[in-house]
Amino acid sequence: MKVKVLFFALCREITGEESVEFEIEAKASVKTLVDAVVKKFPKMAPLMANMVLSVNLEYVDPKSTTVMIGEKDEIAFIPPISGG
Amino acid sequence: TLTTAIAAGGAILATIVASRALVSVKAGQKKQESKDYIVEEEEDYVKLSYDPLESHDLNEMTVHESCGAIATFVGTTRNSFQGKSVVDLEYYAYTKLALKQLQLICKGMRKKWDVKRVVILHRLGTCPVREASVMIAASSPHRKDALEAVHWAIDELKKTVPIWKKERYEDGSSWKQNASYVPQDLYNGAGKESKD
Numbered sequence: 001m002k003v004k005v006l007f008f009a010l011c012r013e014i015t016g017e018e019s020v021e022f023e024i025e026a027k028a029s030v031k032t033l034v035d036a037v038v039k040k041f042p043k044m045a046p047l048m049a050n051m052v053l054s055v056n057l058e059y060v061d062p063k064s065t066t067v068m069i070g071e072k073d074e075i076a077f078i079p080p081i082s083g084g
Numbered sequence: 085t086l087t088t089a090i091a092a093g094g095a096i097l098a099t100i101v102a103s104r105a106l107v108s109v110k111a112g113q114k115k116q117e118s119k120d121y122i123v124e125e126e127e128d129y130v131k132l133s134y135d136p137l138e139s140h141d142l143n144e145m146t147v148h149e150s151c152g153a154i155a156t157f158v159g160t161t162r163n164s165f166q167g168k169s170v171v172d173l174e175y176y177a178y179t180k181l182a183l184k185q186l187q188l189i190c191k192g193m194r195k196k197w198d199v200k201r202v203v204i205l206h207r208l209g210t211c212p213v214r215e216a217s218v219m220i221a222a223s224s225p226h227r228k229d230a231l232e233a234v235h236w237a238i239d240e241l242k243k244t245v246p247i248w249k250k251e252r253y254e255d256g257s258s259w260k261q262n263a264s265y266v267p268q269d270l271y272n273g274a275g276k277e278s279k280d
Contacts, residue, residue, distance in 0.1 A: 009248035059270040082260035083247030
């Protein structure tokens with residue numbers, strides 16, 4: 001299934017992408033998707049320790065094996081924030 | 085103010101006015117997106133804007149006949165960070181989620197304090213030195229609520245809202261990270277509506 005992955009700030013600079021469509025298996029966990037993203041963009045690997053994910057506007061642990069990704073979910077990689 | 089500056093005859097003032105004009109031209113050439121993102125829900129007003137926030141009259145936006153106080157926080161761009169000279173800041177946001185989290189902050193303020201009207205504004209794009217990057221205002225019948233709610237709101241914003249700041253120096257730039265930001269807190273429920 002296809003899912004849309006958004007990159008912001010530092011992630012955008014590192015991957016060179018704002019938004020990428022990923023093809024992943026039908027029943028994939030967040031961790032599965034993250035692994036696929038890091039495989040495609042190896043320079044993301046060192047950032048993952050401080051990364052948070054957003055799945056359909058909810059913050060999720062990038063290591064989660066229990067939160068599942070669905071078709072047409074909007075996923076975003078959230079690097080350390082600095083608003084305000 | 086321009087006529088006042090010229091009348092004062094100060095060469096220094098004239099230089100300041102001239103250099104501000106140069107800054108404006110540069111910003112114009114950058115072709116920033118000028119779209120605003122606004123969410124207004126009952127007495128909560130949340131906005132992300134590429135335009136200067138200074139045009140907003142926070143008092144007018146929050147005043148209410150039932151209230152005796154308005155508290156305001158304004159965050160402005162500082163010209164230095166740890167000895168390095170900062171040229172300006174650039175702000176980026178995951179707009180949809182930022183608006184959602186800002187709305188949650190408004191709701192959080194109401195849950196904990198007796199506030200009437202709440203306004204949160206955040207700048208996007210280039211924010212020059214001295215200009216406001218964020219404005220938070222709240223009105224309440226008595227001052228303690230507004231003051232405490234606004235204090236809590238800016239602290240929460242720095243921990244939970246997906247906005248990023250790039251500090252730009254003469255010789256490079258760096259992505260900032262808020263000291264209070266803890267990734268685990270976000271997905272363990274800090275950024276969500278409180279259950280109590």
